[in-house]
Amino acid sequence: MARVSQAHLDARRRQILDGAALCFARNGFHATSMQDVLKEADLSAGAVYRYFSGKEELIGAIVGEVLEVLRETYEGAAVETPPPLPDMLIPRALRQLMEVRPGLLESGEWVFPRLMVQVWTEVLRNRELADLVQTGYDRVRAAWARVVESYKSAGLISADADADALARVMIALAQGYAAQLAVIGDLPPGTLEAGLRALMSMRDPRPAV
Template sequence: MARVSQEHLDARRRQILDGAARCFARNGFHATSMQDVLRESGLSAGAVYRYFSGKEEIITAIAEEVFTTVRGAYAEAVASTPPPPVDVLLPAVLDRVFTHTLGGDDPLIFTRLILQVWSETLRSPELTETLRAGFASLLGLWTELITAYQEAGLMPREAEPTQIARVLIATAQGFIAQQALFGDVDPAAVRAGLAALLPTASRPHPA
């Protein structure tokens, strides 16, 4: 019997996650059954359960993809020397999140799933741990960025990097929530707003 290629396995897993994402975006996690996921993905129960033991594992996999997408954008910024200023970086990350598709061509599916993941952590200890780990990773990346901004003279050196990092993460979360609920967030407008609020974001701060 011929061995199934890794490419084929990955494609099947992607098919399941995309089908589940469409279901979750339409009806929410709790109103979606595994039968709904089977119908939407077009796969048999045996094929789906080969990858996931149930809906909880699918939800966790989607949560991990959310953090992989966001973390990847920030990791690229940390690797830049110097890193892009806040009023450039945050809108760029939001643009990546807003245009990322999971489940089809509608990018709103992704932001709506992010909101559902956040709310589901109130019920699921496993998902809470996934969210905590993801947040800790983002907080670490942002703290590195703030330190780099301080060294480049773009932020005052006396400021506490972790405190600023939390505020900026919350800003990004707020815009993600707005996009999921209303679908009218323009990253270019976000950049203009940040530039107005943080007039020194793109210019060296006095030593």
């Protein structure tokens, strides 16, 4: 029997994950059956179950991959000189997700924002998925905090800025933007960058105490 290459195995796994992600984004986790995933991926049950035991494992793999891409993006930014500011970094992170998951297109629309909303809904009732998201979130938050420390070292932000608080807010901002895309649809090009630059330009008018 011919040996199957690792590249083939990886491509098949990606085919399954992309098919599942499209189904989950389109119909939600509970309304999607494994039969729907098989049809979307155009694979047999045996081919899919070789990699994943069911929907729970599929959604866990999808979420874990997304969080890892974000962590790697922010870890990389933390060692750049100078570190990219939020108006560059957050759009970069979203672009990285698009590059890693190019299969998440349906009728030309990137479905990741809708998938994200579905995942957050499922987290409210699925303890195992909630734990996975919490672990991934903590790693992404720690990576963002290192970016903030790089800002401090470069003199781009106050030395007493709360790195963890800023990390949480930056993550929330990206999540909120993705939620807008999911609910409202396409926003004008450059909206995220322009909004971040405007926010960064604000100055506190109150006298220093």
